[in-house]
Amino acid sequence: MKRSRIPLYTTIAVLVFFYLPIFVLIIHSFNASRFSGSWEGFSLRWYIRLFTEREIWYALRNTLIVAFSTTVVSMVLGTIAAFALHRFNTRLQRVHYTLIYTPLVVPDILMGISLLLFFVAIGVQLGLFTIFLAHTSFCVSYVAMVVLARLQDFDFSVIEAAQDLGANWWTIAWRVLLPLLAPGIAAGGLLAFTLSIDDFVITFFVTGPGATTLPIQIYSMIKHGSPPLINALSTILLVVTFLIIWTVQHLTEDERTHENA
Amino acid sequence: MMNPRNKSFGEWLVTLPSFVWLFILFVIPTLIVFTIAFKPADPWGGIGEGWTLDTLISLGNPNYPAIIWRTIWLSLVTTVVCIALALPMGYYIARAPARWRRLLLLLTVIPFWTSFLIRIFAWKVLLHPDGYVKRALVFLRLSEEGTMLLYRSEAVLLVMVYTLLPFAILPIFAAAEKFDFRLVEAARDLGAGKLRAFRQVFIPGIQRGLLTAVLMVLIPALGMYIIPDLVGGPRSEMVGNKIAQRTFVDRNLPHASALSAGLTLAVMAPMLVVLMMQGRRREEHEVR
Amino acid sequence: MAEFLEFNDVSKRYGPIRAADHVSLSIRRGEFFSLLGPSGCGKTTLLRILAGFEYPDTGRVLLDGTDITDQPPNKRKVNTIFQNYALFPHLTVRDNIAFGLRIARRPAAEVREEVDRMLAMTQMEEHAHKKPHQISGGQKQRVAIARALINKPEVLLLDEPLAALDLKLRQRMLFELDRIHDQVGITFLYVTHDQGEAMSLSDRIAVMNNGRIEQLGTPAEIYEAPTSSFVAAxxxxxxxxxxxxxxxxxxxxxxxxxxxxxxxxxxxxxxxxxxxxxxxxxxxxxxxxxxxKPNVDGxxxxxxxxxxxxxxxxxxxxxxxxxxxxxxxxxxxxxxxxxxxxxxxxxxxxxxxxxxxxxxxxxxxxxxxxxxxxxxxx
CATH class of the missing domain: 2.40.50.100 (RNA polymerase II/Efflux pump adaptor protein, barrel-sandwich hybrid domain)
Structure with a gap:
């Protein structure tokens, strides 16, 4: 049977569409010209300029503080939530599931404005702490979903096996459950970390004076700053992201080839 | 064995942390949005005393219907374009040999992991009056020197498709991967043409993934804010922009709340439709 | 005198389904005893009740004269070979086998010695460092047996242990199980739907249907003298x-x-x-x-x-x-x-x-x- 070529052509077109803007951006970060319209030779001047911008370093520091604390807290809360959702099948868990699921679909501007109003209403000082609270609120859901997916193809007879061999609940949690779920929890944590680093809209609403994160810094640079500098910053961020994805991919691939052996 | 009382205690113990967190930081803030919509604004950018319907009435201002209509229209077109591209692509990835499949999937996921702002900025550079797209169009005589590519609804649409497309491809791919392609062969064997087999066997087979894809594109599109903010102009504002404008520029929080409450109801509508469709399908299964 | 292992009027319902319907059953010390029946007949339920994973609605379970019905699974002197082996995927073969002894906080030297003995008995010495996904189905089976036996259980429970293996391997493992039973001399309770397995291994068989024991006897008795049409067919x-x-x-x-x-x-x-x-x-x-036409007598x-x-x-x-x-x-x-x-x-x-x-x-x-x-x- 001859297959239609439309799917192939669409796939190629979409991939070009995906990567063309990114490539143009990377290439232009090495352009000596201030303007993206003309090529005036290869240069690293924008990268050098970037390292002298103190605001960027400050924003990066803030971003990492928020991202790390968000990751840790949402990993703990999300894992426990996933366990509850998987282990029990009650009305409470149906409500719980809706509560976990809804933040995933609500547009971020709605989360942003509602959290802003909440913080204003209870009189919390806006800043890194409110950003952390906001980020954790949506990251918990992502971690819970990733871990829940992992739990669903988890073979629960190993828990009975551990019990059969004399382990109590505490031992099972530490010696069987946690090591086995570790890849899922780590994947959820990584997702939370990237989402936190990348979030602009919600952060924009709940940030306070001085609490500039990297996306907010980039936003104000796009609005007011010089494009070549953003090109350089974007390229660095893209490379870091590629490296992270590549590492994750590499690690999971190793695991898979072992399984086939 | 756990006895029932211990069991429900254990359940509460593992449910409470996330439950309490999300109740305080998700449910209560959402309720506050609906409450503040009925409050007057005070002149200092805060929230006034008492209750009022003025905010809701002022939404009747002729500016709003146009923005609301544009928001819905742009979101629907974005969704249609994304699904139209994601369907053949998801199908292709699902049928590709395992090695290729992993690579294609990776290529689809990478944009999803990279910064949202950077991807928007990349397009801003391309669509810039001195950018390559503009110059290519002028060179091909498809555009005139004076035409502006940026700051218009078409630019917003293009970038929305660009950023939301992975969200449509992934669920469609996930459903297509589980789909039994021998069913398509069976349909062809029974005399169905290519398109007919695709439409009547493949599409119903991946219905759940398709619905998820629609939601994953439509809902963020309805609430979109930075894309019109960065590549759109005054004539391509969406509801999200108005919410931000009322919050940051006019500092009229009740007004922002009223708009947000409306948007919340608007995004719940497609969700409920999908949930109902899935619920009905489940019932059908049970009858069988 | 009380029997070694006793089910006394044990019942268990799952909604409308009677998985065990007032079952009483006695098993002797050292016996290779099989529960045989089609899927859903309740044989696995009885095994899970004995292991402690299920709590019976009525009745008691006695082991060597002690009522163990209320004991949690980790306190019972019985161990299980699970149908899919349930090996811990994150642990090596050696660590899987050592799990029970480590839980019991036995000295490291003793653990090492015992594990070595088990590896030798199951001929798995050269695979000790491998993870479960790196060994074959038959080898997983042996690890599961070693992991259970190292705890010196009074009863070994086997839940369809050969179901996941192909025909040839299944026949080899049948001999292996027989050899191990002779070697360790403890009571084996074997659950299967395969009459061939039950026939060739067991001292006695209980044929189960709809949560009840249809017939109990030696393999020959059950084959030659079935008491019901169910057993005969x-x-x-x-x-x-x-x-x-x-x-x-x-x-x-x-x-x-x-x-x-x-x-x-x-x-x-x-x-x-x-x-x-x-x-x-x-x-x-x-x-x-x-x-x-043959010549035959009256x-x-x-x-x-x-x-x-x-x-x-x-x-x-x-x-x-x-x-x-x-x-x-x-x-x-x-x-x-x-x-x-x-x-x-x-x-x-x-x-x-x-x-x-x-x-x-x-x-x-x-x-x-x-x-x-x-x-x-x-």
Missing amino acids: FIGDTNFFDGTVSETPEPEYCRLRIDGFPDVLCFNDKNKQAGDLVHLSVRPEKFRLSVV RHNLVPGRVEEVIYLGSQTKFLVRVQDYRLSIAQPHSRFLLDEQPIRWEDNVWVWWHADDGYMLDRYSEKDEALKEMPAE
Whole structure:
């Protein structure tokens, strides 16, 4: 049977569409010209300029503080939530599931404005702490979903096996459950970390004076700053992201080839 | 064995942390949005005393219907374009040999992991009056020197498709991967043409993934804010922009709340439709 | 004296399904005991109740005179081989085997020594450092056995341990299990739906159906003297006849009148009287088959028939022979088929005969069990 070529052509077109803007951006970060319209030779001047911008370093520091604390807290809360959702099948868990699921679909501007109003209403000082609270609120859901997916193809007879061999609940949690779920929890944590680093809209609403994160810094640079500098910053961020994805991919691939052996 | 009382205690113990967190930081803030919509604004950018319907009435201002209509229209077109591209692509990835499949999937996921702002900025550079797209169009005589590519609804649409497309491809791919392609062969064997087999066997087979894809594109599109903010102009504002404008520029929080409450109801509508469709399908299964 | 392992009036329901229906059962120390039955008959439920993963609705479980019904699984001196082995995927073979001893906080030197002993017994020494996904199904099986036995359980529970293996490997593991049972001498409780496994390994078998024990006995008793149509049809193939006793010519024999079949003489161990209703089961291999009319004595039944199907099965050939309203399932070993004066073919007219002692009267009969036979009557 001859297959239609439309799917192939669409796939190629979409991939070009995906990567063309990114490539143009990377290439232009090495352009000596201030303007993206003309090529005036290869240069690293924008990268050098970037390292002298103190605001960027400050924003990066803030971003990492928020991202790390968000990751840790949402990993703990999300894992426990996933366990509850998987282990029990009650009305409470149906409500719980809706509560976990809804933040995933609500547009971020709605989360942003509602959290802003909440913080204003209870009189919390806006800043890194409110950003952390906001980020954790949506990251918990992502971690819970990733871990829940992992739990669903988890073979629960190993828990009975551990019990059969004399382990109590505490031992099972530490010696069987946690090591086995570790890849899922780590994947959820990584997702939370990237989402936190990348979030602009919600952060924009709940940030306070001085609490500039990297996306907010980039936003104000796009609005007011010089494009070549953003090109350089974007390229660095893209490379870091590629490296992270590549590492994750590499690690999971190793695991898979072992399984086939 | 756990006895029932211990069991429900254990359940509460593992449910409470996330439950309490999300109740305080998700449910209560959402309720506050609906409450503040009925409050007057005070002149200092805060929230006034008492209750009022003025905010809701002022939404009747002729500016709003146009923005609301544009928001819905742009979101629907974005969704249609994304699904139209994601369907053949998801199908292709699902049928590709395992090695290729992993690579294609990776290529689809990478944009999803990279910064949202950077991807928007990349397009801003391309669509810039001195950018390559503009110059290519002028060179091909498809555009005139004076035409502006940026700051218009078409630019917003293009970038929305660009950023939301992975969200449509992934669920469609996930459903297509589980789909039994021998069913398509069976349909062809029974005399169905290519398109007919695709439409009547493949599409119903991946219905759940398709619905998820629609939601994953439509809902963020309805609430979109930075894309019109960065590549759109005054004539391509969406509801999200108005919410931000009322919050940051006019500092009229009740007004922002009223708009947000409306948007919340608007995004719940497609969700409920999908949930109902899935619920009905489940019932059908049970009858069988 | 109390038996070693006792189920006393044990019941368990899942909604409307009775997985165990007031089961009482005694198992002797050191015995290889099988629970045999189709899926859903409740055999796994009994095993899980004994392991402690399920709590019975009624009844008690006693091990060596102690009531263990309320003990949690980690406190019971029983260990389980799970159907899919349930090896810990994140631990090596060695660490899997050592798990139980480490939980019990035994000294490291002792753990090492015991694990080495187990690795030797299961011939897994060279795979000790591997993870479960790097070894084959048969090897996983051995690790699961070693991991359970190292705790020196009083009873080893095996839940369909061979189901995931292919035929050849299954046969090898059967011998292996037999050897290990002889070597360690503890009680084995084996759950399976495969009659071949149960027959070849067990000292005694309990055949289960709908949460109840249909029959309990040695493999030979169960095969040769089934008490119900379920057991007769589930264990091997059989032919059912129902008729009424017309006369009792000798004290130990009776003659049956069967609708649509010639009169049949059968062994009367149930002391049936004229007019009683009887259900008879005759195994396919008990029949003899020949084109030439044989000379047989008065204790044999001899009937004429016509061959409707000949099915070659390798080790034997199966014939379906029409005798009036009945279609008999008859198995003949091959040596006979090859050496016989004349091979039997499709549509041949043949003589079928069997000794009256080879028919067996059933205590209970259910129409439903006809469906369990390998070949339908029509």
